[in-house]
Amino acid sequence: MGCTLETLSTLNGTLWLLILGCLLILFVALLFRGTNKKDEPMDVDDMAVWPYVPRELMTPPERVLYVRLRQALPEYLIFSQVQLCRMIEVSPEADKQSWFNRINRMSVDFVICAPDGARILAAIELDDSSHQRADRVKADNKKDKALASAGIRIIRWPVKGMPNAQQIRADFLRR
Known part of the structure; x- marks a missing residue:
């Protein structure tokens, strides 16, 4: 071969x-x-337990301010972490989606309402040092403008200069 x-x-x-x-x-x-x-992965909707864990609703400084707000304004309703879209809406003659997108995902730290809950009296923001960054200043200005346009006053206090209960009441009633 x-x-x-x-x-x-x-x-x-x-x-x-x-x-x-x-x-x-x-x-x-x-x-x-x-x-x-x-071999197909399970549809997540069919999972018995989803991968979520609770988180704190407020930061430590926000919790301190909440207690002071309750002391200062016991006759009012106080809500925390409220989205702007739950407080204001786009006027009927405006482009609803475009204007909604400007405030979508924005929130305020606290909202003070009349005792019956029918009227918003003020929105409160507790500003830490991050609010000095350019992007946060721009976002804060948009938030302030949206609330002011709807006739809702906004009160801003710095974390480092957080007022006590007496100062909060005086500041709230003065405005």
């Missing part, structure tokens, strides 16, 4: 066909494996 060029060429072609066949079988196997129902 001699090894001729013709024999090598036939072996080389057969080897390539064998490799190509194996790759094709592997591809088809992977394709069918991907459509197997057992």
Whole structure:
């Protein structure tokens, strides 16, 4: 048995066909494996427990201010972390979606309401040092403008200069 060029060429072609066949079988196997129902991930809606944990509603300085607000204004309703879209709405003649998008996802730290809850008397923001950043200044200006346009006054206090209960009452009643 001699090894001729013709024999090598036939072996080389057969080897390539064998490799190509194996790759094709592997591809088809992977394709069918991907459509197997057992291997599909569970629909998250069907999970018994979702991956959520509780978080604190207020920061420590906000909790301090909340207690002081309750002491200073016991006759009013006080709500925390209220989205602007729950406080104001776009006037009927304006482009609703465009103007809504300007305030979407914005919130205020506290809202003071009349005892019956029917009227918003003020929005309160507790400003930490992050409110000095350019992006936060711009966002705060948008928030202030939206609330002022709706006739809702906004009161801002710095965290480091947070007023006591007497100062809060005097400031709230003065405005």
